[in-house]
Amino acid sequence: MNTREKIILASLDLFNERGERNVTTNHIASHLGISPGNLYYHFRNKTDIIYEIFLQYQLLVNHYLQAPEGRPLTVEDQFDYLESVFDGLWSYRFFHRDLEHYLESDERLKTDYRKFTQRCIGSVVNIIQGMELSGILRPVSDHLRRSLALNVWLVVTNWMSFLKTAADEESALIRKDTLKHGIYQVICLETPYLQPAFYDQVTGLQQNYSPSVLNDLGL
Known part of the structure; x- marks a missing residue:
């Protein structure tokens, strides 16, 4: 599974668990152990x-x-x-x-x-x-x-x-x-x-x- 796919899967899990409005891109990056910059390389925003x-x-x-x-x-x-x-x-x-x-x-x-x-x-x-x-x-x-x-x-x-x-x-x-x-x-x-x-x-x-x-x- 590549980084882009991991971001999508982790986001889905966090959105379901916490509610999308309670999850930021920094939360997603931290959850995956990657830098925010790495996330923004794949996605411009939430x-x-x-x-x-x-x-x-x-x-x-x-x-x-x-x-x-x-x-x-x-x-x-x-x-x-x-x-x-x-x-x-x-x-x-x-x-x-x-x-x-x-x-x-x-x-x-x-x-x-x-x-x-x-x-x-x-x-x-x-x-x-x-x-x-x-x-x-x-x-x-x-x-x-x-x-x-x-x-x-x-x-x-x-x-x-x-x-x-x-x-x-x-x-x-x-x-x-x-x-x-x-x-x-x-x-x-x-x-x-x-x-x-x-x-x-x-x-x-x-x-x-x-x-x-x-x-x-x-x-």
Whole structure:
């Protein structure tokens, strides 16, 4: 692993652990045992580091959302998609803690994130269509399919913000299993469209992610 890669990895770890706003480039350099000048040789500033971390994140999510080739989608595939995406959210959790700030601070990040969102929603549309073809979901109109994909993406990308606000969870205290409770909410969106033959299997697996936050909110 070269120095540039070490800087990106160390920054990601520190941002996740302490919060990006609490970490300076000097902290990153000290953590790695290199001089600030060495860090600045690879990155002009912290904004550039954040952008490089985002590029890695989007490649990871794009990989997670690839549909299997040569076979129909299964219920297990659906949960694998969600597990993988929420694993990515956890690994890059600092990014979603303060996403609006990052997008406002870096125009290229704002542009690339918009394209990333469009690609991800398109991938979710394809997954939903694949589940229809597999007989897991009943066929729906193109408009409803796109709307359902959008709602899925909104739940995925905003679940951490919900935990920080309505659920009264400190971002530093959010656990990986708590974050994955968002999977339950995603499945709730699809439940009305499940074919009867798959209803018990899907909702049975869904119970593995039942969020305790509903009790905390008195719901």
